Amino acid sequence: MTSAPPPIDGILETAVYVDDMEAAHAFYSDILGLKRMVAGERLFAYDAGPAQTLLVFYRGHTGEDVETSGGVVPGHDTVGHGHFAFRISRDQLQPWRDYLTKSGVAITSEVTWPAGGISIYFEDPDGNVLELAAAPLWLNFLS
Numbered sequence: 001m002t003s004a005p006p007p008i009d010g011i012l013e014t015a016v017y018v019d020d021m022e023a024a025h026a027f028y029s030d031i032l033g034l035k036r037m038v039a040g041e042r043l044f045a046y047d048a049g050p051a052q053t054l055l056v057f058y059r060g061h062t063g064e065d066v067e068t069s070g071g072v073v074p075g076h077d078t079v080g081h082g083h084f085a086f087r088i089s090r091d092q093l094q095p096w097r098d099y100l101t102k103s104g105v106a107i108t109s110e111v112t113w114p115a116g117g118i119s120i121y122f123e124d125p126d127g128n129v130l131e132l133a134a135a136p137l138w139l140n141f142l143s
Helices: 021-031 090-102
Strands: 013-018 035-039 043-049 052-058 066-068 071-073 083-087 107-112 118-123 129-134
Touching: 013 021, 021 035, 021 043, 021 052, 043 083, 090 107, 090 118, 090 129
Parallel strands: 013 052, 083 129
Antiparallel strands: 035 043, 043 052, 066 071, 107 118, 118 129
């Protein structure tokens, strides 16, 4: 019998891959209001909340390993559209609906989950599916 794995504290980074870094920056910075912490040729990093980072990678430019002074970062990349969700409070659903509409960002879908949470879906300039989620989304969980 194997023992239980050590605990995980949460997700530290979420990554999305884009074809146009400047359009992505305009969207994530100007529209969503995220503060850019790192600006490189193949990566932008944004503060996405307490102890959370959104990594925006330049698609097709991250497949090779990168040597750093601290070690090797393995190459990675994706093809197609990605997805991730931002957590919001329920009382911010309507302000976000209004803000996205005013900012010219089309809401592509809205879902009310069996657990009682609500998700608003929209896309970034590269077609990645973003979600603003007011918990609870998952049955048997509060977040």
